[in-house]
Amino acid sequence: MTVLIAGLLLFLGVHSVRIVADGWRGAQLARLGEKKWKGVYSVAALAGLILVIWGYGLARQQPVALWSPPTALRHLSGLLMLFSLVLLAAANVPRNSIKARLHHPMLLGTQLWAVAHLLSNGTLADLLLFGSFLLWSSADLVSAIGRDRRAVTHYPAGTLRGTLIAIVAGVALWVLLAFWLHGVLFGVRPFG
Structure with a gap:
């Protein structure tokens, strides 16, 4: 540890x-x-x-087990990860409506990623890893919103093209991770 x-x-x-x-x-x-x-x-x-x-x-x-998450939470976790990865993509695709509206999609995506993994994992290491990222991303989001207000930051309006690219990229990344790459990298297959 x-x-x-x-x-x-x-x-x-x-x-x-x-x-x-x-x-x-x-x-x-x-x-x-x-x-x-x-x-x-x-x-x-x-x-x-x-x-x-x-x-x-x-x-x-x-592993030091703290709780045993019910199987249903794996499905909720998978859904949260879909939204998390769309937000991650939106943070990196220029001129999309998601970033225009939410301003900090990477931090919001990190929060969803952390919550999703806390729901489906119950060891001390999971609590430390994902709980730390949840606390950090929440503090960073509050800080970033404060900086935006002080600087009167304006985010450019999104375009349909940018928004569609962000959504498609996020969904593609989710499919890749959920059905193949997560198992290869971490030894855990979220859906099987």
């Missing part, structure tokens, strides 16, 4: 700088320049992600 916790602290800590120390972040950006800042940030985030993956894998070898 120690490796998982260390990874979560590093990965989510790096991603929390803007939440807790936005002024310091701005000063470092100015001092280092955007490329150097992004390089340091990326190396730290990647190291944290590697520790999270390794630590979660280690924790799964000796």
